[in-house]
Amino acid sequence: MYLISLQNIRQLKFKRSNFCFFLLVISLFSLQTFSYAQNNSKNTKKDLELKKKKINDEINQINATLNTTKANKKNSLGNLVTLNMKLEKRVELINAINAEIVQLNKSINLTEKEITQLNNNLKKLKEEYARMIVSAQRQQDTYSRLMFIFSSTSFNQALMRVKYLQQYSVYRKKQADEIVYTQNQLGVKLNELKVSRDEKNALLGNEKAEKDSLSVEKQEQEILLTELQKKEKELKNSLEKKKQDAIELQLAIKKLIAEEIKRKAEEAARAELAAKKAKEDKEKAELAKKPKDKAKTNTKEEVKKPIDNKASPNYPELSEEAEALSEDFANNRGKLPWPITKGIICEPYGEHEHPAIKGFMMMNNGVEICSNKGATARAIFDGEVTSVAVSPTGGKLVIIRHGEYLSVYTNLSNVMVKVGEKVKMKQNIGNVLADDDDTKSAMNFQIWKGQKTMDPSGWLYRGG
Numbered sequence: 001m002y003l004i005s006l007q008n009i010r011q012l013k014f015k016r017s018n019f020c021f022f023l024l025v026i027s028l029f030s031l032q033t034f035s036y037a038q039n040n041s042k043n044t045k046k047d048l049e050l051k052k053k054k055i056n057d058e059i060n061q062i063n064a065t066l067n068t069t070k071a072n073k074k075n076s077l078g079n080l081v082t083l084n085m086k087l088e089k090r091v092e093l094i095n096a097i098n099a100e101i102v103q104l105n106k107s108i109n110l111t112e113k114e115i116t117q118l119n120n121n122l123k124k125l126k127e128e129y130a131r132m133i134v135s136a137q138r139q140q141d142t143y144s145r146l147m148f149i150f151s152s153t154s155f156n157q158a159l160m161r162v163k164y165l166q167q168y169s170v171y172r173k174k175q176a177d178e179i180v181y182t183q184n185q186l187g188v189k190l191n192e193l194k195v196s197r198d199e200k201n202a203l204l205g206n207e208k209a210e211k212d213s214l215s216v217e218k219q220e221q222e223i224l225l226t227e228l229q230k231k232e233k234e235l236k237n238s239l240e241k242k243k244q245d246a247i248e249l250q251l252a253i254k255k256l257i258a259e260e261i262k263r264k265a266e267e268a269a270r271a272e273l274a275a276k277k278a279k280e281d282k283e284k285a286e287l288a289k290k291p292k293d294k295a296k297t298n299t300k301e302e303v304k305k306p307i308d309n310k311a312s313p314n315y316p317e318l319s320e321e322a323e324a325l326s327e328d329f330a331n332n333r334g335k336l337p338w339p340i341t342k343g344i345i346c347e348p349y350g351e352h353e354h355p356a357i358k359g360f361m362m363m364n365n366g367v368e369i370c371s372n373k374g375a376t377a378r379a380i381f382d383g384e385v386t387s388v389a390v391s392p393t394g395g396k397l398v399i400i401r402h403g404e405y406l407s408v409y410t411n412l413s414n415v416m417v418k419v420g421e422k423v424k425m426k427q428n429i430g431n432v433l434a435d436d437d438d439t440k441s442a443m444n445f446q447i448w449k450g451q452k453t454m455d456p457s458g459w460l461y462r463g464g
Contacts (some may be wrong), residue, residue, distance in 0.1 A: 015421030048100045054462075055093045058344050062086045063439050077235060080228060081346055082370070085223050089344075090214045097207045104200045111193045113375060118186045125179050135336075184383075239360055245257060248392040249444070250365050253408055256399055257386045257448055260406070326403020329381050336380045336459050337426055337446045339369065339409055346370035347440065349455040365453045366408065375432040375441040377409045379423045388415050395433040408446035 065082055228235060346369030354360040379400055386406070387399035397410040400423060412430040417423060432441035447454045 014128060024070075044103050045100065048096055048103065052093060052096045052100070055089050055096060059086060059089050060094065061342060061344060061372070062089065065370070070358055077238070078227065078440075080221070080224050082440075083217065083224060084349060085344060085370075086223060086345055087214065089218055090217060094207060094214065097203055097210065101203050101207070104203065108193065108196050108200065111189055112194065115189050115193065118182055118189065122179065122182045122186065125175065125182060125334040129175050129179060236357060236360065239354060239357060239362075242451055243362065245393040246363065249397075249410065252389070252392050253365075253397070253399070253410075253446065254451065256389060257406060257451060260399070261384045261402070261451065281315065322403045324403070325382065326405060329402040329405050332381065333459050335461050337378070338372045338460055339377055339380055339407070339440075340375045340432065340443060341378070343369040343371040343375065343443075345457060349453075349457060364444070366444050367456050368442055369445055370440055370442045371432065373441055374433050375443070376428050377427060377430045377432055377443060379427045379429055380407050381406070381425050383423055385417045385419055385421045385423060385429075388417070388419055396430070398429050404449060406448040408444075408448065410446075411442060428454050 056122070062082055062085055066086070345367045347362070347364055349364055349367050351361055351363050354362055377398075380400045381400075383400040383402040385398060386401045387397070389397055390395045391410050391412075393411065394414055395411045396415050397408060398412065398415055398417065400407050400409075410427060411433045413433040415430040417427075417429045423429065432443045434441050445456055447456045447459055
């Protein structure tokens with residue numbers, strides 16, 4: 001009976017060992033799962049922080065412009081557009097803060113679940129360890145251990161029982177270590193939870209401050225809008241003139257681009273004719289060296305060859321270098337540097353309603369980029385200057401070719417490049433003309449593919 005009870009004890013310990021091992025595996029798997037989720041959360045958090053920083057920088061830049069305008073004590077459409085931009089950025093910032101709060105809530109929930117699981121695991125580990133200690137105390141005297149070993153029916157069984165006692169002791173030590181490790185992990189997670197909750201409270205405070213600022217700015221917008229609407233007729237006349245100027249500017253740009261396409265087509269046609277003539281001269285020279293009868297045969301065969309009409313002035317062929325540049329330009333969509341070092345888009349691409357005059361539609365083939373007074377324009381990519389001209393709206397404009405793509409920079413006070421010059425990315429090409437109030441600079445920036453306009457905002461880098 002004694003032997004049977006010892007075997008039962010041994011089986012019981014084995015089952016408990018398996019159970020504890022199972023708990024350990026589940027715990028480690030859960031920790032990996034939570035760690036993966038928290039890593040993803042950290043990546044999103046970093047993106048949101050970069051986005052917030054960029055929006056804050058843009059708001060600071062708008063504030064600088066508005067402060068300069070306020071010093072001049074002059075209300076204008078430009079002020080309203082700038083204030084509207086600030087409101088949009090403020091809303092964007094609040095949305096980014098809300099997104100970060102949502103992300104933090106997810107992280108807090110995950111951490112709380114992990115803490116609950118660690119507490120449950122710790123409780124089970126302690127209960128199992130307590131049972132092991134009680135069992136060990138019952139058999140802790142040397143006589144009981146010796147009786148357990150010497151009561152074996154064979155030498156091999158005695159050896160197995162010695163190993164069992166040794167392994168049981170080692171396992172008990174590991175169980176104690178696992179309890180300490182779980183307690184440490186619990187402490188770490190509790191600290192993480194406290195940090196996340198503190199961060200959430202700080203974000204909630206920031207959100208309230210931004211909403212308060214938004215409320216004040218909306219009041220400013222309403223006051224300015226009321227004042228401007230009193231001069232609606234005058235403003236409409238001014239906008240009609242601006243609209244007509246914009247049409248003239250687009251026609252001038254389109255004409256310059258058409259001339260550039262025609263020039264490229266003519267160059268391609270001349271190059272093809274020169275290559276064809278060189279080929280014919282070479283064939284004639286080779287024919288002259290052969291017998292006359294063979295030469296006649298070859299001449300007849302030559303007449304039968306179809307004429308290559310590949311070259312056409314309407315569809316110019318790009319050189320290998322131009323094709324490579326074009327492909328490189330297209331691959332950098334969304335990564336191109338801004339044509340002004342510090343600027344914000346104050347008028348979007350395409351047709352849009354004017355912020356002050358309801359129903360008055362504006363059309364823009366590019367984007368209006370506003371910056372502080374004295375801003376410098378720069379090339380967005382490697383290319384060749386194809387046009388430098390006087391703009392119908394005032395100032396000068398520059399067109400740079402990037403393979404089949406062209407970038408257009410308008411409203412420049414002076415130009416630092418010349419036609420035919422090869423330019424590099426971020427190379428300065430001129431200074432942007434200041435507005436009538438001499439408080440800010442604004443440049444109309446466009447991207448064309450052939451004779452088709454594209455939305456530049458999708459090409460420029462929007463990161464932090």
